[in-house]
Amino acid sequence: MTSSPPVAISPTERKDEIIFPQGEFWSDEPPLESNLHLRQILILIQCLEWAWQNKDDYFATGNLTIYYSPNQKKSEDFRGPDFFVVLGTTHNQERRSWVVWQEGGKYPNVIIEILSDSTAKIDRGEKKEIYQDVFRTPDYFWFDPDSLEFQGFTLIRGTYEPITPSEQGWLWSQQLGLYLGIHQRQLRYFTSDGELVLxxxxxxxxxxxxxxxxxxxxxxxxxxxxxxxxxxxxxxxxxxxxxxxxxxx
The missing domain is CATH 1.20.5 (Single alpha-helices involved in coiled-coils or other helix-helix interfaces)
Structure with a gap:
C-alpha cells in the first residue's frame, strides 16, 4: 500500500507538533483496497500469533505507519507496509504506529506487501529500495491475491537477493524461521517440516x-x-x- 502524502497544513497545525495521548502517533494509512487485502493481512497476523503464542518479544501488525524521519518529525519520512514484524521488542498491541526513534531505532525484520493495481509499481520499486537501503529489513516479500504473484528477497551484503523457492514453491524466511507459500490462494506460513501453520x-x-x-x-x-x-x-x-x-x- 502507498503511504499518505503529507498534506498542506498551517504552521500551527503541523502534524509533528500535535500532541497525542501519552505521546503516541496515530497511523496515517489509507483504507485497504479490497476484502482480499484485509483477509490476507489478518491471516498473516493471526497465524503468526498462534504459532508464537508463547513468545512476547516481537511485534506483528498490518496497515500501520512507520515513522522514520532522522529529524523525528511525523510530517516527513513515513511508510506503511501492509504487514511487518519487528523482533526483539515488546508485544504491545496498543501501539498506534511504529515510531523508529521511540523504539530504540528498530526497523522491521520482515515486511510483506500485498500488491494491487495501484500499488504494485511502488511496492516493486520505490518501497523495495527504501526497505533495502534505509530500513535494512532482512526479509522482504510481496504477494498479489488476484494473480498469485509471489516473490521474496533477503538482504545479502546490503542488497536484496531473490530467495530460491523450495520444491513446493515456498520461500524461506530466516527471520521468522518459517516458509511462506500459497495455500488455497492465500499466503500462509509453513514450518520447516512442511506443516501448515493454522x-x-x-x-x-x-x-x-x-x-x-x-x-x-x-x-x-x-x-x-x-x-x-x-x-x-x-x-x-x-x-x-x-x-x-x-x-x-
Whole structure:
C-alpha cells in the first residue's frame, strides 16, 4: 500500500507538533483496497500469533505507519507496509504506529506487501529500495491475491537477493524461521517440516476433529470388547448345554 502524502497544513497545525495521548502517533494509512487485502493481512497476523503464542518479544501488525524521519518529525519520512514484524521488542498491541526513534531505532525484520493495481509499481520499486537501503529489513516479500504473484528477497551484503523457492514453491524466511507459500490462494506460513501453520479457528476445528476421532475409536473398542464378552458368554452357555463345565480345569 502507498503511504499518505503529507498534506498542506498551517504552521500551527503541523502534524509533528500535535500532541497525542501519552505521546503516541496515530497511523496515517489509507483504507485497504479490497476484502482480499484485509483477509490476507489478518491471516498473516493471526497465524503468526498462534504459532508464537508463547513468545512476547516481537511485534506483528498490518496497515500501520512507520515513522522514520532522522529529524523525528511525523510530517516527513513515513511508510506503511501492509504487514511487518519487528523482533526483539515488546508485544504491545496498543501501539498506534511504529515510531523508529521511540523504539530504540528498530526497523522491521520482515515486511510483506500485498500488491494491487495501484500499488504494485511502488511496492516493486520505490518501497523495495527504501526497505533495502534505509530500513535494512532482512526479509522482504510481496504477494498479489488476484494473480498469485509471489516473490521474496533477503538482504545479502546490503542488497536484496531473490530467495530460491523450495520444491513446493515456498520461500524461506530466516527471520521468522518459517516458509511462506500459497495455500488455497492465500499466503500462509509453513514450518520447516512442511506443516501448515493454522489459524486459531483451524486449530480449534482440528482439535474437535481429533477429539471426535478419539471418541469414535474408544466407542469402537468398547463395542469390540462387548462383542468378545458376548462370544465368551455364548461359548460358555454352549459348553454347559453339552454338560461341560468351562470352569473345571
Amino acid at each position: 489459524t486459531p479457528e483451524e486449530a480449534a476445528t482440528q482439535a474437535q476433529q481429533q477429539a471426535e476421532q478419539e471418541r469414535q475409536r474408544a466407542e469402537q473398542e468398547r463395542q469390540r470388547a462387548e462383542q468378545e464378552k458376548q462370544r465368551a458368554e455364548q461359548l460358555e452357555a454352549r459348553l454347559r448345554s453339552l454338560g461341560i463345565d468351562p470352569n473345571e480345569s
